[in-house]
Amino acid sequence: MLWVGFHLQQGESNVRMSIDLKQITKTTDGFLTLDHLDMTVEDGTFLAVIAPTGTGKTTLLRIMAGIEKPEGGQVLVDGQDVAKVHVRDRNVSMVYQQFINYPSLTVYENIASPLRVRGKLTEKDLDQRVRNTAEQLQIAELLSRMPQELSGGQQQRVAIARALIKDADLILLDEPLGNLDYKLREDLRVELKNLAAERAAIFVYATPEPIDALMMASHVAILHEGKIIQYGTMSDVYQVPQHIQTGAYFSDPPMNFLPCQVDDGQAVISADFKIPLSAMDANLASGKYVLGLRPHHIKVNINDSENGGIKLSASVDLAEIVGSDTTLHLSHQEIKFVALSQEFERFDLDQQVTASFDPRQIHIFDAETQHLVMSAAEVR
Numbered sequence: 001m002l003w004v005g006f007h008l009q010q011g012e013s014n015v016r017m018s019i020d021l022k023q024i025t026k027t028t029d030g031f032l033t034l035d036h037l038d039m040t041v042e043d044g045t046f047l048a049v050i051a052p053t054g055t056g057k058t059t060l061l062r063i064m065a066g067i068e069k070p071e072g073g074q075v076l077v078d079g080q081d082v083a084k085v086h087v088r089d090r091n092v093s094m095v096y097q098q099f100i101n102y103p104s105l106t107v108y109e110n111i112a113s114p115l116r117v118r119g120k121l122t123e124k125d126l127d128q129r130v131r132n133t134a135e136q137l138q139i140a141e142l143l144s145r146m147p148q149e150l151s152g153g154q155q156q157r158v159a160i161a162r163a164l165i166k167d168a169d170l171i172l173l174d175e176p177l178g179n180l181d182y183k184l185r186e187d188l189r190v191e192l193k194n195l196a197a198e199r200a201a202i203f204v205y206a207t208p209e210p211i212d213a214l215m216m217a218s219h220v221a222i223l224h225e226g227k228i229i230q231y232g233t234m235s236d237v238y239q240v241p242q243h244i245q246t247g248a249y250f251s252d253p254p255m256n257f258l259p260c261q262v263d264d265g266q267a268v269i270s271a272d273f274k275i276p277l278s279a280m281d282a283n284l285a286s287g288k289y290v291l292g293l294r295p296h297h298i299k300v301n302i303n304d305s306e307n308g309g310i311k312l313s314a315s316v317d318l319a320e321i322v323g324s325d326t327t328l329h330l331s332h333q334e335i336k337f338v339a340l341s342q343e344f345e346r347f348d349l350d351q352q353v354t355a356s357f358d359p360r361q362i363h364i365f366d367a368e369t370q371h372l373v374m375s376a377a378e379v380r
Helices: 057-065 107-118 123-136 152-164 182-197 210-216 234-239 244-249
Strands: 019-028 031-037 046-050 072-077 092-095 170-174 202-207 219-224 227-233 256-263 266-270 273-276 287-293 299-301 310-322 325-332 335-341 352-357 363-366 372-375
Touching: 019 057, 031 057, 031 072, 031 227, 046 057, 046 210, 057 092, 057 170, 057 202, 092 152, 107 123, 107 152, 123 152, 152 170, 152 182, 182 202, 182 210, 202 210, 210 234, 219 234, 219 244, 227 234, 227 244, 244 256, 244 287, 244 363, 256 335, 256 363, 266 287, 299 335, 325 352
Parallel strands: 046 202, 046 219, 092 170, 170 202
Antiparallel strands: 019 031, 019 072, 219 227, 256 266, 256 287, 266 273, 287 363, 299 352, 310 325, 310 352, 325 335, 363 372
C-alpha cells in the first residue's frame, strides 16, 4: 500500500488524504512490468524508487499519476477507487528525464502555465508565484528567454519549476537528472533535497543511480522483477539489505558477492580465505551461502601491517580514478572483487597488494532464495 497526500480536485484546502496501491499489475509489450505490486510510504517523505533502466519505474510513476491504468489491482484515494478520475483532476506534478517545455512560450510563461490553466489567481499573485519559484531554482534571470536559448540544465530547472509551482501533494520525478552532466547533477541533487524539505508534499524519485537516493532520499524502495523487495528509511535499507538485489542496486560501486560454504562457524570462500562468524554473534547451519561485502569496507595497502581484520593478498586487475576516489578491481587467485578507496591513489596493473576488512561489516545471503540470513549491522 502507498499512503501519500492527495487532492481529488485542484485548489481544495490542504487536507491530507491517502493513496493506496494494491496488487498493481501491468504488462508492457508482453512483458510483466509490475507484478501484484504493494507498497506503503509514510506521509511527508522523499522516496527514491531504485531499479535498472527499463524495469518498470516509469510505469509505476505514470500509474500513480493517473496517466496509465493498471491491468489489475486498485488505486484508492482516501479509500475510494480513482480509476475513473482524470489525471487533470488529480493534484499531481511530474518531471521527466527529457527536457519537456513549451517551445513557443517564454520561460516565464512555461512556469506560469499550470497556474493559468487553473485560473484562480490574480495576475499579481501569479507573477509573485512565478518569480518566487524561479528564484528557488536559480533561473530568475532567464524568465524572458525561450527554452531553445537555454542549456540542458537550465531547461530541466524550468521543467522542475513548472512542476513545483502547482503546490501539488504528489510530485513525481522520472530520472530528471539523467541527461545532465556530472556537476549539474550534483548541484540539482542538493537543490531538490532542499526544495522537498520546504514543501508539504510527497516526492517520488525514480532512478537507476544509487547515489541519487543516498544524497536526497529519506526513504528507498527497491523494485525488482515487478515487485518492491525492500522498502524503508534510506539508512535501514542501505545498512541491512534484505535481498541480494538490494545490495546490488543500492551500493555504488555494487556490493561484492562471494559464494561461500559455512562450516564450523566459518564462511569458507577458498582454502586460504575463511571468515570467522563469531563476531556476528549468531550460528548458521552448514550449507551454501553468498557473502556480501561493500567495496568501501575493503582497505587496500601495499604494507599489510597497516590494517587489522581479515587479510588476503590480491593482484590489481584495474584501477579507476573517479574524482578523488579510486576503484580497484582485484583478484585473489580466481576470486574477483572490487575495493573503493576514497583517496586519490595510483596502482599498477598486476601490482600485489594486501586487502583487509572487518568481519563485522559483512552480510550473508541464502544462496537459493537470495534473502538475507545474517547481517553484522544487525548485531552491532
